[in-house]
Amino acid sequence: MNIDELAREYEQQYKILSAKLEGLRPLLCVYTGQDLYLLRKKMRIYYDMACECKRVFSLLSHYYEAEGEDE
Numbered sequence: 001m002n003i004d005e006l007a008r009e010y011e012q013q014y015k016i017l018s019a020k021l022e023g024l025r026p027l028l029c030v031y032t033g034q035d036l037y038l039l040r041k042k043m044r045i046y047y048d049m050a051c052e053c054k055r056v057f058s059l060l061s062h063y064y065e066a067e068g069e070d071e
Contacts, residue, residue, distance in 0.1 A: 007060035010053045017050035 001009075024043055031039050 010057035014053035017046050021046050
């Protein structure tokens with residue numbers, strides 16, 4: 001697997017996690033109490049993971065561009 005393929009994997013995971021978040025968002029209006037707390041906690045974890053995937057995707061997809069700047 002090369003860097004571009006790895007970048008695409010991270011991008012795909014970002015899209016999957018973002019879709020999960022969108023699917024859970026309507027439940028924020030339905031849940032209350034402990035269930036709402038747990039839902040928000042789960043969504044925060046998905047959000048953090050999605051942000052990290054997006055960050056790594058960005059780093060990897062621009063890897064060769066940054067490499068040329070060092071010379």
